[in-house]
Amino acid sequence: MSDTRCGLVAIVGRPNVGKSTLMNHLIGQKVSITSRKPQTTRHRIHGILSRNDYQIVFADTPGIHAGQERALNRAMNDAALSALNDVDVICFMVDGIKWTEGDEHVLKLLQRAGDTPVLLLVNKVDNLEDKQVLLPHLQDLAGRFSFAEIIPVSALRGHNLEALEKALAERLPEGEFWFDDEQLTDRSLRFMAAEIVREKVVRQLGQEVPHQITVEIDLWEDGPKVTDIAATILVERRGQKKILIGDQGARIKQIGTQARQDIERLIERKVMLNLWVKIKAGWSDDERALRSLGYDQHK
Structure with missing residues (x-):
């Protein structure tokens, strides 16, 4: 029986909801590029967060979108969807109190995830002027899917990321670390x-x-x-x-x-x-x- 935990966590969502920003903040260093333009991330990029007794390997993915007209779009979607295979936890990120057709499309794909726990991350909650609208929105989202947990966060400002990290660590399988403690990404x-x-x-x-x-x-x-x-x-x-x-x-x-x-x-x-x-x-x-x-x- 191992006294450490290690596992793979996929971060998915429609384009431009803050997936790369979230991973960079969790790891404490930029390993995935960001911009205000949708679909900035094109590849599946692994970021590595190591603590004393657990290691979380994050797969930051391109935004999943319904349109696949160009080969580049198809390649980006393939990269995102393949991240759902053999992962231990899925983080599904949405943008504040918005719910779009793109979010619905991602949610339908997540129904293929089987028994893999899905955490719903409601990003950019710090931007809400009226905080009273958040609770009804969270209740509505809870009725759409059997999420393992719903966590409001601010990827940019680091709000509630400790709670997110704890929720992820609890769901990692027991096992040895995959990477050295100092390594932050598997990319060259x-x-x-x-x-x-x-x-x-x-x-x-x-x-x-x-x-x-x-x-x-x-x-x-x-x-x-x-x-x-x-x-x-x-x-x-x-x-x-x-x-x-x-x-x-x-x-x-x-x-x-x-x-x-x-x-x-x-x-x-x-x-x-x-x-x-x-x-x-x-x-x-x-x-x-x-x-x-x-x-x-x-x-």
Whole structure:
């Protein structure tokens, strides 16, 4: 009989409800990129929270959505749905007192989860002006599904996350830790660096360039004092490239500066970051291109 517990927890929900922010706050460090744009997370990313007697391995997933018109959308949905297989606990996150068709779609998928406990996380409760509307909303949600527990939280401000962690730890199976105590994610530093660059692009461009951009790390060399990194940002059209570079290269320079600072914090050493922008038409609707770029449900 083990005196430790360890298990896998999937965080699911429709796009842009705060899943990545929640995981980052629970772990205490950014391992999944965030922005105000929906569907910022594209891959299933594991974050690792280790305490003295338990280890929670979180699977932060892309937002589940009904539309699967493009290959990229299908790959993102596959990544999210595959996270429900063989997990010990599911966290279903919703946005405050909103209930949308997207939430209903996710809830129907959760009915396939069998005996896996589902915790309903009602996020952004700190934004409610009238707190009296919360209790009736929670009662309504309780009638929709046999949730193991309903926990109001604020992922951004860290409200009630201790209660959430306790509820998760209690439901973990007994077993040895899967990862070293110091490890925060199972993703490589190259993957994390590419995601940091993509986050800065998404945040910088707002609505100007859609989600048809991705980032590849072409070079990673650790010198005596500086790590040299070269990355290519792929777009689908010439107009997107022009917007991304900006007037006299001002925008791409700003993206590079912000990304370099975050990567330096991640790897704790100086970084020389070179960014290139290339056009790869139709990559987001090309199954082979997606696989070559790492959009694989098993990744």
